[in-house]
Amino acid sequence: MTKKDYCHLTLWQRYKIEALLKAGHKAPFIAKHLKVSPSTICREFKRNKRKTGKYNAPFAQEISEEKKERFAHTRKFSPAMERFIKDKLSTEQWSPEQISGY
Numbered sequence: 250m251t252k253k254d255y256c257h258l259t260l261w262q263r264y265k266i267e268a269l270l271k272a273g274h275k276a277p278f279i280a281k282h283l284k285v286s287p288s289t290i291c292r293e294f295k296r297n298k299r300k301t302g303k304y305n306a307p308f309a310q311e312i313s314e315e316k317k318e319r320f321a322h323t324r325k326f327s328p329a330m331e332r333f334i335k336d337k338l339s340t341e342q343w344s345p346e347q348i349s350g351y
Contacts, residue, residue, distance in 0.1 A: 257313065258285070258293060263306035266293065270304055 258266075262283055269279045276294070280287040297309035337343040 257317075258289070260306065260310045263293075263309050266290065267304055267306040 262285075265283060266279055269282065274282075276290040277287045280290045283290075293309065294304060297312050298304050299308055334348055337348050338345075
């Protein structure tokens, strides 16, 4: 698989992953069946499993869509942003971690 072949997993693929997991198959088999890299499947499990540790296709799709939406627009460091950061650092004693999380 080359870099040009990369694409996001679809909801249909996520349902297939969930079904194959329930059938007891491992990541390499699932990857081969879906024609994706085994690392794609491993990352999918790691990023999109529930707190119980189980994989759920609709939940994984929801997380994926939220991430796409959140990072869809480019962020720019504007003068207004610089003023905001300086204000939070000096006046309100925010840490850099708090500011980046905001």
